[in-house]
Amino acid sequence: MKQLKTLVITALLFIGTQTFAQQKIAHIDVQALMTTMPEMKTAQDQVRKIQETYDKEYKGMVAEYQTKLQKYDQEAATVGDAVNETRSKEMQDMGARIQKYEQDARKTLGDKELELIKPIMEKAQKAIQKVAKAKGVTYVLDATSGSGVLFAEGGIDLLADVKKELGF
Numbered sequence: 226m227k228q229l230k231t232l233v234i235t236a237l238l239f240i241g242t243q244t245f246a247q248q249k250i251a252h253i254d255v256q257a258l259m260t261t262m263p264e265m266k267t268a269q270d271q272v273r274k275i276q277e278t279y280d281k282e283y284k285g286m287v288a289e290y291q292t293k294l295q296k297y298d299q300e301a302a303t304v305g306d307a308v309n310e311t312r313s314k315e316m317q318d319m320g321a322r323i324q325k326y327e328q329d330a331r332k333t334l335g336d337k338e339l340e341l342i343k344p345i346m347e348k349a350q351k352a353i354q355k356v357a358k359a360k361g362v363t364y365v366l367d368a369t370s371g372s373g374v375l376f377a378e379g380g381i382d383l384l385a386d387v388k389k390e391l392g393f
Contacts, residue, residue: 283330
């Protein structure tokens with residue numbers, strides 16, 4: 226009985242390894258693909274322009290804050306406590322508005338970047354799938370550095386074929 230059990234387990238392992246050995250595995254550096262796509266460069270330029278606009282506005286707000294703060298500090302000794310208290314409250318409110326603007330700008334910029342990159346990622350994914358199917362590949366691993374693929378030598382590298390499929 227024990228020998229029969231061992232024989233069945235051995236047979237299952239053999240069949241499992243044979244099935245896996247028949248699978249074609251390929252890899253692609255998705256990051257390299259994405260950074261070379263013309264659409265990605267266009268999206269990055271759009272994000273950069275939006276960021277420059279936000280940076281300019283933010284710097285203007287900070288400059289105005291600093292100018293008022295200097296003025297109020299210089300005049301603090303000559304004006305009354307009520308005026309100083311009002312000015313202090315004004316500066317706190319202005320500081321809070323600047324912080325909120327910075328947070329909102331970061332969120333909006335991140336959302337815009339995702340909005341621009343999502344269709345590019347989908348296009349790359351479709352091209353990878355099309356090339357993989359054409360080559361009879363069952364699994365495609367992301368060979369981007371730090372993606373969890375520890376070793377990818379040999380096998381099928383789809384990067385050149387996917388670039389060709391995308392027209393560049």
